[in-house]
Amino acid sequence: MRETADPPRDPYLLGSLRKGLEVIDCFTRQKTWSLGELAAALGQSKPTVFRILHTIEAFGYLQRDPETGRYALAMRFHTLGSAAIHHEQLRWQALPPLQDLARETGETVHVGILYDGEAICVQAVEGTRLVRMHAYVGKRTPAHASALGKVLLAHLPHAEVDALAERGLTRFTSRTITSAAALREALHQVRAQGYAMDDEEMELGLRCLGAPITDHTGRPCAAVAVSAPAMRMDPARIAELIPQVSSTAQRISRMLGSPSMQSPGSGRGANAA
Amino acid sequence: MRETADPPRDPYLLGSLRKGLEVIDCFTRQKTWSLGELAAALGQSKPTVFRILHTIEAFGYLQRDPETGRYALAMRFHTLGSAAIHHEQLRWQALPPLQDLARETGETVHVGILYDGEAICVQAVEGTRLVRMHAYVGKRTPAHASALGKVLLAHLPHAEVDALAERGLTRFTSRTITSAAALREALHQVRAQGYAMDDEEMELGLRCLGAPITDHTGRPCAAVAVSAPAMRMDPARIAELIPQVSSTAQRISRMLGSPSMQSPGSGRGANAA
DNA sequence: GGCATCGATTCCGCAATACGAAATGGCGTT
DNA sequence: AACGCCATTTCGTATTGCGGAATCGATGCC
Numbered sequence: 001m002r003e004t005a006d007p008p009r010d011p012y013l014l015g016s017l018r019k020g021l022e023v024i025d026c027f028t029r030q031k032t033w034s035l036g037e038l039a040a041a042l043g044q045s046k047p048t049v050f051r052i053l054h055t056i057e058a059f060g061y062l063q064r065d066p067e068t069g070r071y072a073l074a075m076r077f078h079t080l081g082s083a084a085i086h087h088e089q090l091r092w093q094a095l096p097p098l099q100d101l102a103r104e105t106g107e108t109v110h111v112g113i114l115y116d117g118e119a120i121c122v123q124a125v126e127g128t129r130l131v132r133m134h135a136y137v138g139k140r141t142p143a144h145a146s147a148l149g150k151v152l153l154a155h156l157p158h159a160e161v162d163a164l165a166e167r168g169l170t171r172f173t174s175r176t177i178t179s180a181a182a183l184r185e186a187l188h189q190v191r192a193q194g195y196a197m198d199d200e201e202m203e204l205g206l207r208c209l210g211a212p213i214t215d216h217t218g219r220p221c222a223a224v225a226v227s228a229p230a231m232r233m234d235p236a237r238i239a240e241l242i243p244q245v246s247s248t249a250q251r252i253s254r255m256l257g258s259p260s261m262q263s264p265g266s267g268r269g270a271n272a273a
Numbered sequence: 274m275r276e277t278a279d280p281p282r283d284p285y286l287l288g289s290l291r292k293g294l295e296v297i298d299c300f301t302r303q304k305t306w307s308l309g310e311l312a313a314a315l316g317q318s319k320p321t322v323f324r325i326l327h328t329i330e331a332f333g334y335l336q337r338d339p340e341t342g343r344y345a346l347a348m349r350f351h352t353l354g355s356a357a358i359h360h361e362q363l364r365w366q367a368l369p370p371l372q373d374l375a376r377e378t379g380e381t382v383h384v385g386i387l388y389d390g391e392a393i394c395v396q397a398v399e400g401t402r403l404v405r406m407h408a409y410v411g412k413r414t415p416a417h418a419s420a421l422g423k424v425l426l427a428h429l430p431h432a433e434v435d436a437l438a439e440r441g442l443t444r445f446t447s448r449t450i451t452s453a454a455a456l457r458e459a460l461h462q463v464r465a466q467g468y469a470m471d472d473e474e475m476e477l478g479l480r481c482l483g484a485p486i487t488d489h490t491g492r493p494c495a496a497v498a499v500s501a502p503a504m505r506m507d508p509a510r511i512a513e514l515i516p517q518v519s520s521t522a523q524r525i526s527r528m529l530g531s532p533s534m535q536s537p538g539s540g541r542g543a544n545a546a
Numbered sequence: 547g548g549c550a551t552c553g554a555t556t557c558c559g560c561a562a563t564a565c566g567a568a569a570t571g572g573c574g575t576t
Numbered sequence: 577a578a579c580g581c582c583a584t585t586t587c588g589t590a591t592t593g594c595g596g597a598a599t600c601g602a603t604g605c606c
Contacts, residue, residue, distance in 0.1 A: 010327075010331070012323065012324045012327040012328070013324075013327070013328050013331060014289045014293070014324050014325060014328045015289075016287045016288075016289045016290050017289050017290050017292075017293040017325060017328045017329070018328055018331075018332075019290075020287070020290040020293065020294075021293075021328070021329065021332045021334065024353065025332070027353070027356065027360075028352060028353065028356050031356070031359075031360040032360070050285065051285045051286075051287050052287060052290060054283075054285040054286070055285070055286050055287045055290045055291055055294070056290070056294065058283070058286060058291075059291075059294045059298070061294065067489075072357075072360050073353060073356055073357035073360055074357060075357055075358075075386070075388040075389075075393060076357075076388075076389075077350065077353040077354045077356070077357040078354040078355075078357045078358055078388070078393065078411065079301060079354070079388070079389060080297065080300070080301065080346060080350040080353070080354060081350045081351040081352070081353060081354020081355065081357075082351075082354065082411075082413065083300065083301050083304070083346055083350070084345075084346040084347060084348055084349075084350040084351045084354075085348075085351055086304075087300075087304040087305070087345050087346055113348070115348040115349075115351070115352070116348075116349075116352060120348060120351065130403065130404075131403075134407050134409075136407075136409055136412075138351070138355075138411055139409070140355065216340075
């Protein structure tokens with residue numbers, strides 16, 4: 001029989017490299033694989049998969065359990081992962097404004113991006129208070145349960161948000177948003193307000209406020225957040241922090257070449273435009 | 274002219290996958306590349322490199338700067354990197370003993386492995402004191418300036434330690450070991466003592482004690498460390514902590530199937546054997 | 547505005563490469 | 577001791593990937 005029609009074949013896709021990457025992908029789903037399992041999962045012959053594994057292993061990206069001979073991701077991927085984060089140019093641009101915000105508020109502040117349903121911290125500055133949230137570059141938080149994440153989800157196509165909710169919204173506290181309907185409602189509010197709040201949804205006693213950073217096309221590409229113990233985040237303090245976080249976000253956006261929300265000197269613009 | 278003799282050609286090395294991995298490797302040295310730069314650096318033709326980049330990009334492992342068209346590592350690598358750490362089986366085995374040690378001492382404790390000149394934390398339990406070291410999975414520390422790192426370096430072939438020193442030993446405090454000779458001497462002492470100490474070598478005011486974990490072959494494969502502010506790490510406290518850290522390390526080693534240093538019931542063995 | 551330049555992308559024919567069926571080897575099980 | 581499962585190796589063939597050269601597109605210079 002002839003090929004079952006894959007009409008739009010990409011002539012620049014290298015087959016053996018493609019299969020290699022498919023193999024690597026498998027390891028995000030299951031931590032160890034035997035040759036036979038992988039061959040079956042990918043629908044490839046064992047010699048083919050053997051050569052692929054052999055090549056990747058030769059580069060130190062995979063390692064085998066000396067006992068069982070099963071393959072697993074090696075630490076070399078962790079090196080690449082760190083490099084990926086440190087390469088974000090955003091990281092360096094955002095640092096001075098973040099430091100200012102941390103100094104003004106005394107609280108931990110951070111900048112993150114959305115990736116695959118998680119908010120990933122790419123830069124953080126800790127607050128000066130003894131009891132404070134800890135943040136570090138590379139920290140990941142489920143998007144539905146963080147201020148950073150909700151700000152970024154709010155500007156995503158509805159279909160993607162639904163797909164995320166479909167995968168299940170893990171509960172962390174009694175306040176975590178766990179239904180698709182509640183998430184949609186919360187994101188609607190975020191869009192209306194221009195900022196997001198995590199009200200002890202990830203951890204009891206921790207509140208965060210987040211605001212969007214827009215890139216040169218005006219699209220939200222990242223977010224800033226300030227995090228503090230709930231005891232220091234009463235309504236009065238929140239009202240005070242919101243403009244501080246928002247203006248930090250706008251400052252970073254401007255550095256990225258974002259078209260300002262309101263032309264400078266045009267007075268107070270309608271913020272519902 | 275004929276090929277310049279690469280005698281031990283590996284028949285199971287897939288050429289195009291190999292080149293793809295070489296391309297990925299390039300991004301650990303320089304954060305962004307243009308097609309032409311990569312082609313020149315690898316000694317490959319531009320169409321070849323183009324196909325490779327195209328394939329990797331199609332998988333979301335590379336992304337292009339929309340402005341300049343330059344390639345950079347994408348966040349997807351960070352996902353793989355996290356997965357690599359979380360797949361360490363050591364991580365789960367070590368947790369209960371670590372929790373016990375953290376409870377007994379009240380200080381932050383962690384387990385790490387050596388990779389490419391850095392100690393990488395694969396499991397951590399924070400202490401209970403208000404002022405304490407913060408540790409998290411994935412944290413990396415230069416090996417020459419940490420207790421974890423020095424324990425693991427001590428059991429490496431001398432050539433590898435020298436190679437590391439060759440690359441330069443960054444100074445963090447006035448106490449950081451920065452010469453190859455001093456490092457060799459320090460590692461010699463670690464081997465003799467059976468534990469390592471970081472005496473404010475990474476950060477002033479922070480002391481750590483580390484002890485080796487051995488795998489089923491008896492080879493040191495990881496290490497445990499306890500970290501505390503120097504004010505809580507005076508000589509008396511250190512003398513108290515050393516056996517606690519060591520016995521935690523031995524407990525974990527035994528779980529990994531390590532042959533005990535001294536057969537159970539054989540009384541106090543000579544620890545210099 | 548037109549032309550030169552430089553980098554990225556596409557074309558195309560040739561040859562090397564990667565493919566998989568089947569054979570082999572190693573090891574734990576019955 | 578023979579079986580059966582899984583990883584590894586062999587080998588002939590067809591496909592895939594290769595690179596020189598042409599094309600396209602943007603940028604800068606006259």
